[in-house]
Amino acid sequence: MPGSEISIIVPTYNEARNIEPLVGRLAAALPGLDWEVLFVDDNSPDGTADVVRAVSRRDDRVRLVLRFADRGLAKASIQGLLSANGEVLCVMDGDGQHDPAVIESLIEPLRKAEADVVSAARRLSVGLDASVLAPVRTRLSLIGNRLSNLVLGRDVADPLTGFFAIRRDAFLSVAPSLGDPGFKLLLDILSSDHKLRHREVPFDFGARMHGESKLDSFVAWQFATYLLSRLTNGIVPASLISFLIVGGSGVFVHLAVLYLALAATGSFALSQGLAALAAVTSNFLLNNRLTFRDRRLKGIRLASGYLKFLLVSSVGVLANVSFASFTYENIGHIAFVAALAGIALDTLWKFVISSRIVWK
Secondary structure, three states, rough: OOOEEEEEEEEEEHHHHEEEEHHHHHHOOOOOOOOOEEEEOOOOOOHHHHHHHEEEEEEOEEEEEEEOOOOOHHHHHHHHHHHEEEEEEEOOOOOOOOOOOHHHHHHHHHOOOOEEEEEEEEEEOOOOOOOOOOHHHHHHHHHHHHHHHHHOOOOOOOOOOOOOOEHHHHHHHHHHHHOOOOOHHHHHHHHHHOOOOEEEEEEEEOOOOOOOOOOHEEEHHHHHHHHHHHHOOOOHHHHHHHHHHHHHHHHHHHHHHHHHHHHHHHHHHHHHHHHHHHHHHHHHHHHOOOOOHOOOOOOHHHHHHHHHHHHHHHHHHHHHHHHHHHHHHOOOOOOOEEEEEEHHHHHHHHHHHHHHHHOO
């Protein structure tokens, strides 16, 4: 079976036109090596999986891993890494921006047992052509790298690169502790085990062949909450941090609707009720889009999930008031402490029950 030496993992989504060119470039860049390439496809609607199957019939070094659920770049990469045959595992993009010719430089220190992980660092400070990486993206990458180094506690030129190679035994040692940092899997690997020997190889980021960038607002949100989670050493999960931030935004929604309704109706009770409903609705929709994106509800399930979230929230309010009152009566009659205790219980209740009932 091909690939006992090196396995290349390429997570894909709508990359049908890039498959054959990439396989050709891999063959040209890795002569004499025993390699395989695993395309891990999240059921692309453009027929990426069909193209991979067609190529695999002509070249047994090409394999397909097709996924229908739990989508995401990091999760696709992890599944590909776990499914690979090689003693050296390499992750790269399938859009042409990662040059297969760099792979030799990545795997050489691993062969010599001089490193556990070797990553390809983009030359961001040189200034990339806008057709390769837009100036805004370049600045965001530089800022993201600086923030990532705070989490890592060491100076890494480009911890956000998606192009790296790792020894199989090193990956298996950290795999159980990996989370879902969007497309920043290298950062998660390095932060999961600070003892891993890491090297970097500078490379020139290339232009995309076909398709569109997968970076969107959700990926940025996912990365931000992941960094915050890592700053707590993972004690507070990224999903809970996202839930808390969304809950905080609900306060502003509540106040905005409250004052608008007061101006329109003059009734505080009615205005307060409308504001509370608006805040709960806002929290539900944002959590559905951000916190529980991998379990996002649609159609009739969205409606039923909303009703469940209303029920969970109403029970949370009762728990909040009851626990806050108990705390106030039994711990020094300190209103501030009692209120925080009630809010904490309410938040944890809604997070735990929502993840098990609404977005199960």
